[in-house]
Amino acid sequence: MSARKLVAGLGACAVLLAAAGCGGSAPSGAAGAAAGRDKGPVKIGALHPVSGAYAVDGQQMRRGARMAVEAINANGGIKSLGGREVELVAGDTQGKAEVGQSEAQRLISEGAVGMVGTYQSAVSTNVAVVAERNEVPFVMDVTASDEIFAHGYDYSFRVQPGSEVISVAAAKYLKEVSQQAGEPVKQVAFLHEQSDFGSGAAEAFAAAAEKLGIEVDPVISYDAATVSDLTAQITQVKASGADVLAVAGYYRDGLLAAKAINAVKPDLNAVWGVSNGAFDQPKFVTDVGALGERYFSTNYHFDAQDPQTRKLRAEYQRRYGAPMRTGAVLAYDAVQAIAAGVERAGGTDPVKVRDAIAASKVEPLTVGSGPISFAPNGDNENALPVLMQVQNGKVVQVYPQEKAEAEPNYSVTWRS
Numbered sequence: 001m002s003a004r005k006l007v008a009g010l011g012a013c014a015v016l017l018a019a020a021g022c023g024g025s026a027p028s029g030a031a032g033a034a035a036g037r038d039k040g041p042v043k044i045g046a047l048h049p050v051s052g053a054y055a056v057d058g059q060q061m062r063r064g065a066r067m068a069v070e071a072i073n074a075n076g077g078i079k080s081l082g083g084r085e086v087e088l089v090a091g092d093t094q095g096k097a098e099v100g101q102s103e104a105q106r107l108i109s110e111g112a113v114g115m116v117g118t119y120q121s122a123v124s125t126n127v128a129v130v131a132e133r134n135e136v137p138f139v140m141d142v143t144a145s146d147e148i149f150a151h152g153y154d155y156s157f158r159v160q161p162g163s164e165v166i167s168v169a170a171a172k173y174l175k176e177v178s179q180q181a182g183e184p185v186k187q188v189a190f191l192h193e194q195s196d197f198g199s200g201a202a203e204a205f206a207a208a209a210e211k212l213g214i215e216v217d218p219v220i221s222y223d224a225a226t227v228s229d230l231t232a233q234i235t236q237v238k239a240s241g242a243d244v245l246a247v248a249g250y251y252r253d254g255l256l257a258a259k260a261i262n263a264v265k266p267d268l269n270a271v272w273g274v275s276n277g278a279f280d281q282p283k284f285v286t287d288v289g290a291l292g293e294r295y296f297s298t299n300y301h302f303d304a305q306d307p308q309t310r311k312l313r314a315e316y317q318r319r320y321g322a323p324m325r326t327g328a329v330l331a332y333d334a335v336q337a338i339a340a341g342v343e344r345a346g347g348t349d350p351v352k353v354r355d356a357i358a359a360s361k362v363e364p365l366t367v368g369s370g371p372i373s374f375a376p377n378g379d380n381e382n383a384l385p386v387l388m389q390v391q392n393g394k395v396v397q398v399y400p401q402e403k404a405e406a407e408p409n410y411s412v413t414w415r416s
Helices: 003-019 055-074 097-109 121-134 163-180 196-211 231-240 251-264 282-292 307-320 326-345 350-359
Strands: 042-048 086-092 114-117 138-140 156-158 187-193 215-222 244-248 270-274 296-299 386-391 394-399
Touching (some): 042 326, 055 307, 086 097, 086 326, 114 121, 114 326, 114 350, 121 138, 121 156, 138 326, 163 196, 163 244, 163 270, 163 386, 163 394, 187 196, 187 231, 196 215, 196 270, 215 231, 244 251, 251 282, 282 386, 282 394, 307 326, 326 350
Parallel strands (some): 042 086, 042 114, 114 138, 138 156, 187 215, 187 244, 244 270, 270 296
Antiparallel strands (some): 296 386, 386 394
């Protein structure tokens, strides 16, 4: 056993012991024939929260994964396996880490050669442990936390840029955009949900901003699962004298932040999303209307300039009557990465599929600086954060210049 594997195994046991025990059973990933992997459709597991508080996003992502499977089959299936079709086997995490863990084990037992998911870092943390123990690849679509990739896991991959990459880009973009607007940022107040996702974003942003000479104070956290009003927190921001408010959170609390900002009207030059689950969503524009105008967001994003992405999103809109969010496009990309691994492996042994995923390059439909290509730690080394802004009721890419659809408007509506 390599040192990397040993670290991964110890980490896996530590987490599983805390959650449900770390038994000594043989990895089910090795039991390909027993799991039915060697005949019939090639099964790819999809784990998303399709019930509970995050169900709207989870449903989007499941649909994106399903559309990828349909595209693969329409294109002749897995050609190296004689055209075997791909089948999506899905699980509902309910937004709960322990449920995601048990659902991952179920999908593996049912023959999944790989899994995609999960939207929440806490859930992905548990699923990554299950994937590692069973030696089945897990390609994360939406998972911001970098902590998972510090364990040395061999079977974890990620399509989106990680929390630190997004946060560092957010600080860099803020400094450059504010300077170009003639109002260099001085002090940022950071509001974030308190789990690994939001806390990690805040810490990485603060570290990057301070290196750029930007003060970050105050840093305010809240419980995304229970919060119902953020007026007190935004009042604290107003009293701090900060000229920019950065926000890292999920969709529902993003709406609460927008409502509180509108009520308090702090003396800001910009509202700056960092890995924010709301500010770059078409539904956010619909739900808050003018309240969200000119909000910025640094995040992963579907490639608005890619004709294939536009075609996919148009088809989604036609089928489901709603805009296709970036999470769904990332789920589509993640399924494509696993399918490319099966194609390259020429078989359904998850260990060989894992090695093939690590060596594959897949053209993404999300913004990147090249094809999806995984670094030794499993991160997509070509994932690229982009700055977006709500302008005239639409979310548009505004920075960096090579990805921009419009010029950034560094201002807030209630001061101009």
